[in-house]
Amino acid sequence: MRKLIDQPRLDATPQGAAGKSHKHESAERQVSGQARYIDDMPEAANIHHVAVGVSSVASGTITSIDLSQVRESEGVIDVITVQDIPGHTDIGPVFPGDPLLASTEILYHSQPIFAVLASSVNLARQATLKAKVVISATAACLTVDQAKEQQNFVRPPHFMRRGDYQKSYAESPIQIEGEMIIGGQEHMYLEGQISMAIPEEEDRMLVYSSSQHPSEVQKLIAEVLDIKLHKVVVDMRRMGGGFGGKETQAAQWACLAAIFASRNKVAVKIRLPRMLDMMATGKRHPFENKFKVATDNQGLIQATQIEINGNCGHSPDLSDAIVDRAMFHADNGYFLGDCYVEGHRCRTNQVSHTAYRGFGGPQGMIVAEAMMDAIARKLGKDPLAIRKLNLYGKDSRNTTQYGMQVEHNLLADLIDKLEASCDYQLRREQITQFNKNSPIIKKGLALTPVKFGISFTAKHLNQAGALLHIYTDGSMQINHGGTEMGQGLHTKIGQIVANEFGVPLSYVEITSTRTDKVPNTSPTAASSSTDLNGKAAQNACLIIKQRLAEFYAQQVEGKPEEVIFTEQTVVLGEHQIAFNELIQQAYIGRVSLSASGFYKTPKIHYDRKTGNGRPFFYFAYGASCSEVSIDTLTGEYKVNRVDILHDVGKSLNPAIDIGQIEGGFIQGMGWLTSEELLWDDSGKLISNNPATYKIPAIGDTPEIFNVDLYPRANDEDSIYHSKAVGEPPFMLANSVWCALKDAISSITDYQIDPVLHPPATPEKVYNAVEQAQAWLEQQA
Template identity: 75%
Template sequence: MRKLIKQPFSGNPQGKVGKSHPHESAIRQVSGQARYVDDLPQPANLQFAAIGTSPAASGVIKSLDVSDVWASPGVSDVITVEDVPGHVDIAPVFDGDPIFAQKHVLFHGQAMFAVLADTVHHARQAALKAKIDITPSTPCLSVDAAKQQSNFVRPPHFMHQGDFDSAYKASTFTVQNHLSIGGQEHMYLEGQVSMAISEEEDRVLVYTSSQHPSEVQKLIAEVLDCKLHKVVVDMRRMGGGFGGKETQAAQWACIAALFAKRNQCAVKLRLPRMQDMIATGKRHPFENSYKVGFDKEGLINAADIEINGNCGHSPDLSDAIVDRAMFHCDNGYYLENVKVAGHRCRTNQVSHTAYRGFGGPQGMIVAEAMMDAIARKVGKDPLSVRKLNLYGENQRNLTPYGMTVEHNLLADLINRLENSSDYWARRDAISKFNKHSPIVKKGLALTPVKFGISFTAKHLNQAGALLHVYTDGSMQINHGGTEMGQGLHTKIGQIVANEFGISLHDVEVTATRTDKVPNTSPTAASSGTDLNGKAAQNACIIVKQRLAKFYTDEVNDLNLTADNVIFADNKVTLGENSIGFVQLVQNAYIGRVSLSSTGFYKTPKIHYDRNTGNGRPFFYFAYGASVSEVAIDTLTGEYKVERVDILHDVGRSLNPAIDIGQIEGGFIQGMGWLTTEDLKWDDSGRLMSNNPATYKIPAIGDTPEIFNVDLYARDNDEDSIYHSKAVGEPPLMLANSVWCAIKDAISSLTDYQIDPQLPAPATPEAVLNCIESLGNITISERIE
């Protein structure tokens, strides 16, 4: 059961935003007509590439013999690192990501060479025939080992506020714990794929499934040793990204482009699913710990939090990801005296990368673990402890990194959800149920979300757009954001239609291309609509100003100015004068008025000083809360999420249906991370959970039978696009309530006296182990 709330829309009555328009590609997607890279018509002389990978996780390359690869049927080219004419390192920020292994292998499954052949089958068969001789070395495969060796991809980072040591010593109660948090495979429906076409004058056109076309363009140019203007990257849509295509789509595009340039042909490279899972990074696993001091009511006095990210073999985006984990280890709670340390641990695993939430979830879950531990220690319901510790006013609104929490909605939002979900009545009913149910135990938890919106790298908070208005009144808008199913293009189309007061079907959002809008930021950090929507609006305003001035001059009424012109309902009105929008555009064209413009936007107010650990890294916070109810079988560890209630803050929603879809999808994906999605490596560093048969994402049967999603209808206080808020990442962290509810059910076995030490993901095996670790609760005692 799901409720779709019709959110009231105040202001801007033209009606193109604030309404539930369907996704612009929905019909094409369900009918199979939506084109992805692998669906494009094949160009002439298309060849196919495949990758040969390392059989070891760490060692020195003694020899790489590809003679049998060359001799394999259909093969036309084989390349290794020695064949790269330009840069070998294709790292996004800090060095460490070679396009092919160079002297050393860094993880099991690392690309060592690539082969080009006339068919996909021939290319993949040939890639298996290389003779690879590696002198193995002992791989570093855990955070603990990396810390013991001081083996970090980037230096540690620290934040602090107040006087932790004194406050901790003065605390009535103290708790300290460790929390293991697993990673997560992106499992996008469309895998990593690129097609490169060699064109005249040393140009190359690349179609790629990437969240960051501009970075792909830059890296291809560096690998080919050419200027950026010789490379065009085109990205119409992705079949999912979730962060896995922010940096790690570039390698495969670079290899395809390298083959295309060498052989003057078109080249497609698509990783098979198992190789995709082995050779590309995941959500970072974390090993976190905390010490917290508090009073008899459960109010926190002091907290010392250590964040340890397993970054894999290279930095990739780990510096910023661990930063964001540190920024979110408070979640919605005020920590007056606090120390936060962040370590970026190097291991011989694939380089872990961006994933929806970008480190925020791995930090936020520590805050929720602390709340549960405090509640069990003082004998209170965890919700009461959570509410007691929320950010407030009167100096209880400063984060550990020095940012003031303004316009805090959590107290009101939680109270509303507490009432609408009947939290306390259900708590009483569950307590009674558990007393009379020896085997099946139920759990309930309400957890909040406070998530910062902006790239933590300040320079990425910018966007551009290109608008063309044609003489029939139709328009094309191009922007730097990428569509991966989240509805970004739909919202951009709504914004443009709203600005001009025209029909949505008169606006076409075109494929993201580096020759239309240059130097773009990745579509990530939940900033796609915030940035690109504002840039598109800016382009619209420029053209509207030209049209308004032209119409004002035509009307020639000295009492009216261009500021009085209104664009609405496919008309343009000035006082008592009115003209059809199409007619005005045609008149303006005849009058030699430019009907095209670029737009630009940069996020205001943000800054952060890493040296002092202080600043304002976020433009605003998005808030939310969820209540989850679970039932677990204490004999097997199996469980079912029976009901979920969500109230989520999206500001003034641009498209309620799309926003609710994002909230539902984000929650389920977060639930998967915390419950079923279990990455497993063996002792040699080989990924064992490397296909859909050995890695379990949530299925439709895992969806809660009762699933209520409401929007918290309140305009963003900051000047975001139409005062909306980002909705891509924050909902994933609503799933913390599922993990906490499972813990709540386990804790009922001890009459809620003990806080269970449950890792994430809380698989049935982990739940059963956690129950058995309680020790003094036997099956016979439960049955009696």
């Protein structure tokens, strides 16, 4: 069940296609199976297929490789090792450390060592099994503790501090310590890693890649082929999901396809089987975090010390920025008092962990919620009261640990509204009474906030371009640097363009993201794609609108600044002309109907040396209230009801935004409850298929699922004063984890804060229940 009480307030002025619910531009094609993904594309007559041979150990040295039987295997056309790469062999996206194929050193289990090109997928995969690779295994570093003991880091530590936290901690009456072991998460995109490379004349290469970052794929292909970037075109129409798993890690497979295509002058496709995809590609970083928090007798935080330890895998990948974002969000919506936050980027012999929705933010934010629960149980108070007490306020209590002021803070009002609309206080009383009378089933309730910073923390990525063409019939094509992975980005960009010209959405076609149309693009990530590409598209529209306004004003002897584009008509005073007709006249009058737009985010800056700055353009806010029931005999549980109030500014498309909120919440719930990554002692991922890795199913969706949009425009000058909606809803699921802890705590009459490391699987819930019952027996 879903209620939509408060829709975003829209201006009284005509909004065209923006601010209204429109279905996803590919919805009908996706539902009918007609949406074309890379594996659906017509194949060239000479298409061949790639498979990779991988390591069977997590750490070691290759002593010999015999690929003779591989080469002689049926259907095999070509076999390559690292020695056959003509250019760069390291494809690290920011820092070096990601070999395209292993050379002599094995860095993680399932690391690609060689690749095979054959006439069919099956023959290529069968051929890889005939390789004779001898590896001398060495001791692997598989845990954060081992990495810290060995001082084994992929990047140096980073620190943020404010005030004298040691003095404040020592002088505070309430002192609490805690530790959290936070699991990673598999992306589980529907479309796996896949690329198709087609060689063209004069060393040109056309590559179709399921990638969130086509420009990076273009750059890395050019580097491994040792050619200039202008020789490579990367095309990306849509992904069957990405969630961060295709921000950097799609490049490896595109590069391998391009090398084979270049060597053999044939079309080449590589598609990883699901199990190998899960074993050979990075996950959400597992974290092991520690905290010390001190409060006054009312529970107001005076001092905080937080240690953030990210398990980065074998290479830097994006881990520097991911651990940064965990540190940025260790406060969530709370003022930490005098504080010290340190972050470590631990190197282990696992696959290099990578971007995932929230980009480290969830692993930091969950620490803040753990602290709130711990304070509440220590003082015998409702956790919501402690959360509200510690929210960012005014004056000296509105600055983050990294020196950014929390302006336009909506959390207090937003929480109050949700607390009232979901009947929190009444339900708290009812649940407390229920638990007293129910020996087996216990219920839990939690209301938690979200404050999430919007922008890439690498300043140069906060830019975007767009290319707009208007044709002589008035129809338009817009190309931009963002990629569509199901989140509705193309739909929103289409709405923006239609809105600017006052035409129906059907007039606007969004074309494939291509590196030969909009160059040097940023990844579709950090929840910034509509903010960036929407503004770039609007900029292109404004350029052409100015040309058209000047042309029309000259025709009717008016002022260009008074021209209005509305309802397929262009109006200037008492004069008006159909939009299509004006376009025809502008073409005859030799007015350019094509423009390139550009945008860069203002205000942002950050100094890593001092740990201070404004890394985010603005914050997106939200709050969720979750109610759960647990079976104390088995540890099984169910999420009964969820209420969400979320801030998306002035919504560009309420239907899509609500869909993102629902989907993000469920994905976050999976991370915190059922999705458990497990490695064996050798470093092999054993939760490596959908049978051993449990994502939420439709039956896990709460029976009551209420989602409302907080009706307030963004105070910053974002596109139509909307706000990002990709990542922030993910962390709304923190309320589920807190509600599970609340239910377990009820066994002790809410006197203890149970240890429940996420993901809170039924086994872990059962163990926490047993610990709570043991504590109760000790008190008797």
